[in-house]
Amino acid sequence: ATRFYYNLNKLNPVITDIYNTDGFLNQQNIADGQIVVQRVMQPKDSYRAGNEIYSAYLLTDFYPTEALLVNLGLRYEMSKQWVRYASDGGDWYSRRRNLDKNDLFPALNLKYAVNPTNSIRFSASRTVTRPSFIEMAPFLYQESYGSAQIRGNEELQNGYNYNFDLRYERFGKDGDMLSVTGYFKYLDSPIERIQDLQGGATLHSFKNADNGMAAGVELEMRKRLVKDLRLGANISYMYTNVKLPQSGAYTNKERSLQGASPILANADLTYSPRFGEDRQLNLALLYNLQGSRIHAVGVSGLGDVRQQTLHTLNFSAGYSLNKHFNLKLQVNDLLNRDVIFKQDVPTTGQEMEVERYHKGTNFEVGISYNL
Secondary structure: OOEEEEEOOOOOOOOOOOOOHHHOOOHHHHHOOOOEEEEEOOHHHOEEEEEEEEEEEEEEEEEEEOOEEEEEEEEEEEEEEEEEEOOOOOOOOOEEEEEEEEEEEEEEEEEEEEEOOEEEEEEEEEEEEOOOHHHHOOOEEEOOOOOOEEEOOOOOOOEEEEEEEEEEEEEOHHHOEEEEEEEEEEEEOOEEEEEEOOOOOOEEEEEEOOEEEEEEEEEEEEEEEEOOEEEEEEEEEEEEEEEOOOOOOEOOOEEOOOOOOOEEEEEEEEEOOEEOOOEEEEEEEEEEEEOOEEEEEOEOOOOOEEEOOEEEEEEEEEEEOOOOEEEEEEEEOOOOOOEEEEEEEOOOOEEEEEEEEOOOOEEEEEEEEOO
């Protein structure tokens, strides 16, 4: 993290329009010395981190009957994750946090073929969610101007997930597909982004909840409309619930899981004609809907901060010139919607807007060569 301090003591502008800040806060006044910009980076503004994972697994497939496939697996992992950081007092990398774990991750997958076009799948597994380095490193930083300050938590532990899925699939001609999935997840010590109290600014951090659950249903389809034109879509509804530590300072003792949207939807319209054996054009319009979700959990009387429902639309184009050369164009966020955050006010039962920004529409162009 880097901080920039602006010294305006030598600046004495004549302001005729208070809304035209570029008239005096500009590069020319910096060059003339009327504005002095000082760049400051202290030892506590950086960290070093690493993670080593050693693993081994056993996997087998067998058919108890001709229509039933059983897949069994067991994975052993030894993980050594660490972060070295400076204290707020400025000692250079004087502290180190180690998160060393030895884990077993079993997995079971079943597939029953009812007939050549219909099948039923069931899966069960145990997985891990490790804290990222930035979540473990307890130094203060901001992601953007005016946003909340963030400080990692060196006491974070791994979260573990127990996953169960039941899926029905139906395949048709020309690659058409329809599926319905029901799922349940038990979350042991899930990692959540929380708020904390700090004078003068909002502070976000990270913490392990006791446990939680997520359950939902997903509908997915792929359909050929006409030659070379396909439509794909999926929509899911998810219910989540988190149980919190009795000794914690959470404002709401029961709520949905931080970061989980109850409604998610995606759709894509793809046109992909071929021109000979090697040349192909791919055009795709991609839509995504993300329902309202908790962005940061409220503690000590502060309400939860919720990111409001967000719609995004992207466009992707690619063209294969031959076996080696490919051209690509990607246009992101055509709708250019604002990302809006609102905070619950427990005393009034209302919401207040606390942050708003938009990333802006952007594009990427590229060329690749395949050996």
